[in-house]
Amino acid sequence: MAELTHFDARGRAHMVDVGDKPATKRRAVAEGAIAMQPATLELIRSGSHKKGDVLGIARIAAIMASKKTADLIPLCHPLPLTRVEVTFEPAENRIRCRATVETTAPTGVEMEALTAVQIGLLTIYDMCKAVDRGMTITDVRLLEKSGGRSGHWRRECANPESP
Amino acid sequence: MAELTHFDARGRAHMVDVGDKPATKRRAVAEGAIAMQPATLELIRSGSHKKGDVLGIARIAAIMASKKTADLIPLCHPLPLTRVEVTFEPAENRIRCRATVETTAPTGVEMEALTAVQIGLLTIYDMCKAVDRGMTITDVRLLEKSGGRSGHWRRECANPESP
Amino acid sequence: MAELTHFDARGRAHMVDVGDKPATKRRAVAEGAIAMQPATLELIRSGSHKKGDVLGIARIAAIMASKKTADLIPLCHPLPLTRVEVTFEPAENRIRCRATVETTAPTGVEMEALTAVQIGLLTIYDMCKAVDRGMTITDVRLLEKSGGRSGHWRRECANPESP
């Protein structure tokens, strides 16, 4: 059976040794969404050019959070990110967030991309919670990763979790 | 129409003035889940007493993250948390995380509870991603809040997002 | 002659004891400016509604930095800020930044207001440095403080440093 690499043979957690892996270009794309009432979505949309730029602020929070990943996730390696891009796309009753993160390092940036998405969506929640406390963050997942020994990975569309 | 309180009349973001609100006891409960393959869930379950305590580590990450909320969410007030409790409950193909946070302060701790859940679930992802890259974080939402002017709020079960 | 309160009788730095001072409402206002070429200012102005919201991002950076003050300034007390407001006002060849910070605490928030101004202006520098490396941050200073034993203080207009 598969083993969890974050533990040694005796079950003790460690930061995995990546010292012998070459620094290669790594890329990860993650996404997620926050579901909300239509009126909330409308408020955010109109706000973008009139009342307060919720998505602009959430984007900054997402980018800054990606830089804190190793501080938040106990066994993550600190990595020198070379690119972070975050987009938001409003749909019917939700806003979808997508983050792309890149580095040149001996290990990947999946966690950085996921952290960006999580905090970006949380920031939307924070800014709109006074009008819609029931918003739900959902479908946060890795879409794609490349670089490193495990090569290119892409989420299959047939995934039952996918909307 | 409702207004977003994090912006002033001209649409500029600010940290809302809570200086005139009394410090009262506040409590928030949030939850979320991470969906995974049955084999991954089994690995985590067995690991808890044998190979490496994924959930114990995720709990610590969640508690520590709740203390960083004001550092992650741009317009959150820094708050002196008086209690943080995080539980994980494995179900069929997922692990559910629930966080309860309390403080005595002029504003609430919803964001702290949600941040704990998000980072707790992300830590599970990190520790298991080598065996199940497709895990999905889902249904992250506030369950309940109390304290403050807006009184007690509890999510209605009829919420369509709810499993 | 006046003494520096951050040192004890033997010249050793300490975090001053404020344990016997009552928690009262405190407020501080600070300002500063960044001087730039007219074309840079024009770029920022147009960007605010078209190409990228430099000032919106600088405002978020300023607010977040105010929460990190005790982490940056060695002898500052950590304080639970209850309000942070940051405004930018373009003038001829500069953008002026003003920050207002409030708390209810045994000591004041001058440093938090000044830190917000400094990091807000630095963020403008960062975002525009590719087109105008010579921008200069200037006239960063306290405008007003209130609350606490020393009462209300307001900068006199006759100050020779004032533009």
Added chain:
Amino acid sequence: MAELTHFDARGRAHMVDVGDKPATKRRAVAEGAIAMQPATLELIRSGSHKKGDVLGIARIAAIMASKKTADLIPLCHPLPLTRVEVTFEPAENRIRCRATVETTAPTGVEMEALTAVQIGLLTIYDMCKAVDRGMTITDVRLLEKSGGRSGHWRRECANPESP
């Protein structure tokens, strides 16, 4: 007209992709000053060897702050600094601060040098504010940068902001 590189074609902020730029040796020098009453300057000067070393503490704060730059400035890349040097030079009614920062990286360290100067000067303000609340931080700017595609840049003396 020049474009702001921190925004994409649609005006969305991002952390600029530096993944294809080679890691080269980078150096930046920044300076700034804090203007004060002569008596305050005298207090600092005498303190350096007798009562409390204001400048020694400000130097440590400046060096530590340079390491936090990517945490403070939203779109800055995290960089492995290889050298930080901070000097203070008292003049008539001011103390001038100069910071030199170096790294080997795909992007430069101007922001790290400017952040060191800003926080160094703020720390002086903090330690002396009880005796001179009106101190003003001024003329914070880049003096010189080298390394990278844009080559060597040096501030011209004829700059009208220069004292």
Added chain:
Amino acid sequence: MAELTHFDARGRAHMVDVGDKPATKRRAVAEGAIAMQPATLELIRSGSHKKGDVLGIARIAAIMASKKTADLIPLCHPLPLTRVEVTFEPAENRIRCRATVETTAPTGVEMEALTAVQIGLLTIYDMCKAVDRGMTITDVRLLEKSGGRSGHWRRECANPESP
């Protein structure tokens, strides 16, 4: 038998609920030492007034670290410190560090005092390691605490660990 309060009845870690405890004045004193070669001690001593103020820098590091305690120790409550004082006292072949921390809060500041001592001594190690790699940090312990339900506690001199 005694129970560990940081775990609930099922052995899960939590941040202990202190929400019902009154905020009272708390004080903790901790100490520790770093043993070194006589020549190293002499270097530090002379440096204090001539070559570089090792102890002055270690004091700042200690004070700043006390403010980061809740960020370092997983289950610590964030507390608004009202006083931090750190002293160093050279003896034969060691430097002794003592930290006093105070707050008004529902829980105590033992960890803050101990963290200050630990990081203060580590900073001495860092600054002198090039000349004396074998230095040893030792006897780090609580000396005294007061405030709160458990009242005044003072280490007995007969403690066998005590030098």
Added chain:
Amino acid sequence: MAELTHFDARGRAHMVDVGDKPATKRRAVAEGAIAMQPATLELIRSGSHKKGDVLGIARIAAIMASKKTADLIPLCHPLPLTRVEVTFEPAENRIRCRATVETTAPTGVEMEALTAVQIGLLTIYDMCKAVDRGMTITDVRLLEKSGGRSGHWRRECANPESP
């Protein structure tokens, strides 16, 4: 006489220039111990599989702290750690902690290993202090380092500080 490298010729602290040193593989091993009452040790031991995993939590705190070293120790360089391993070994009346840290960088990771040990032991203190306030952290020291110009260094057993 030996010189302290963290100061320049005039006694001013700086972050030492390592820009011309090659990035080589570095490794450091540090250890330390916390002495406690036998009943406390028994509580921790039994807890590991029954009531609450003190050592598991201390290990996570130690690993996370190693990543914060440059944030805690003023003149440390930020380094991209490639491996962190922390073990605890209960002995008679104490628990011994050992940390191994590795990187590929122009300077070493002694401070990261020592910081991991210090915070790991402090976390044990925190979790057990309610039952044994007199615990003492002791014998924290470097055991071994390799990589870099100074080559391999190993603590000699004859060291009088060694138990």
